[in-house]
Amino acid sequence: MPVDRRVRGSTGLLGVIGNPIAHTLSPQLHNTLSTLLGNDHIYIPMRVMPEELVDAVKGLKALNFIGFNVTIPHKSAVMELMDEVSLEAKLIGAVNTVRIDNDRLIGDNTDSEGFAASFKEKAGTGFKGKSVVVLGAGGTARTVSVKVILEEAQSVTILNRTISRAQGLVAILKGIAGGLMSATHPDRVGWGGLESAKTAGILREADIIINTTSAGMYPDIGDCPIPPEYCMFTRNQIIYDVIYNPKETMLLKLARNSGCVAINGLGMLFLQGVRAYEIWTGVKIDSGMLINAFKAFSLALNDLQ
Ligand code: NAP
Numbered sequence: 001m002p003v004d005r006r007v008r009g010s011t012g013l014l015g016v017i018g019n020p021i022a023h024t025l026s027p028q029l030h031n032t033l034s035t036l037l038g039n040d041h042i043y044i045p046m047r048v049m050p051e052e053l054v055d056a057v058k059g060l061k062a063l064n065f066i067g068f069n070v071t072i073p074h075k076s077a078v079m080e081l082m083d084e085v086s087l088e089a090k091l092i093g094a095v096n097t098v099r100i101d102n103d104r105l106i107g108d109n110t111d112s113e114g115f116a117a118s119f120k121e122k123a124g125t126g127f128k129g130k131s132v133v134v135l136g137a138g139g140t141a142r143t144v145s146v147k148v149i150l151e152e153a154q155s156v157t158i159l160n161r162t163i164s165r166a167q168g169l170v171a172i173l174k175g176i177a178g179g180l181m182s183a184t185h186p187d188r189v190g191w192g193g194l195e196s197a198k199t200a201g202i203l204r205e206a207d208i209i210i211n212t213t214s215a216g217m218y219p220d221i222g223d224c225p226i227p228p229e230y231c232m233f234t235r236n237q238i239i240y241d242v243i244y245n246p247k248e249t250m251l252l253k254l255a256r257n258s259g260c261v262a263i264n265g266l267g268m269l270f271l272q273g274v275r276a277y278e279i280w281t282g283v284k285i286d287s288g289m290l291i292n293a294f295k296a297f298s299l300a301l302n303d304l305q
Pocket of ligand 1: 111135136137138139140141160161162165194212213214215217223224225242243244265266268269270272
């Protein structure tokens with residue numbers, strides 16, 4: 001049997017902390033990138049309980065990790081352990097990527113960039129001047145909404161099952177929008193219940209509808225964040241679903257049947273990881289390499305379900 005030379009004394013360490021962690025696809029993505037780029041790095045999953053977060057982060061620093069990803073439930077709590085946090089991560093209220101530079105912990109958020117880049121690639125347009133409806137008011141809704149506001153959408157409307165959460169997110173977003181845009185766009189951020197999609201023309205008038213709820217995610221693949229009979233989209237609308245398992249949710253199927261551009265969350269998952277890898281290595285990954293990496297990564301999705 002040949003000697004396994006994949007991990008050596010000089011191998012650079014990367015990984016992801018979270019709980020649960022067994023389902024993560026990040027090791028497949030980052031280890032594939034290292035193989036394709038010929039980098040001597042290894043990326044490992046690490047289960048960390050909330051009460052162990054401080055010790056775990058100290059440990060990663062002591063163990064000379066190059067950097068690490070942070071996932072549920074630590075994305076907010078890890079912020080206060082950082083020496084520096086990017087503006088975007090501050091606005092989103094979450095760090096998903098940490099670089100360790102000369103013993104300093106530098107926190108960033110690559111989810112928003114992954115979302116925006118994957119959207120633009122498939123939709124062929126950005127958010128400037130667009131009327132955007134976001135379904136959901138959780139962590140991903142904030143990530144997506146902040147990006148859309150930073151890129152000067154004309155309006156953002158948050159629709160959520162739990163109204164108080166929609167109101168809470170809108171209060172945060174109004175603060176951000178106000179800070180960025182002064183008083184010229186006071187009503188550009190609104191909210192409602194998911195059921196308001198049934199009555200008012202909210203969905204019909206939107207240029208872009210983004211689902212950030214987990215409704216429709218495996219195993220509940222028959223679910224839709226809004227009842228199917230109200231998903232009457234028009235051809236010029238763009239429907240984005242952050243869910244990637246299944247690859248086509250009920251919402252996206254209805255959108256595709258209406259002739260809309262329908263985009264799933266696979267590109268977001270992939271590109272947030274690519275951006276994190278670029279932050280750790282300081283190397284921009286070229287488009288040819290990205291295509292190869294995406295093909296390889298897509299196969300990892302067969303591990304799901
Ligand atoms: P979260 O903070 O827990 O928020 C969940 C949201 O989904 C809330 O708005 C919740 O509404 C809503 N929701 C849950 N079940 C629902 C149902 N049956 N009907 C209607 N609304 C429902 O979760 P998150 O971290 O934002 O994650 C949300 C989704 O994004 C997950 O599916 C996750 O896998 C996906 N995601 C994808 C990527 C990617 O890279 N593609 C990255 C991050 C997350 P209430 O407030 O009423 O409970």
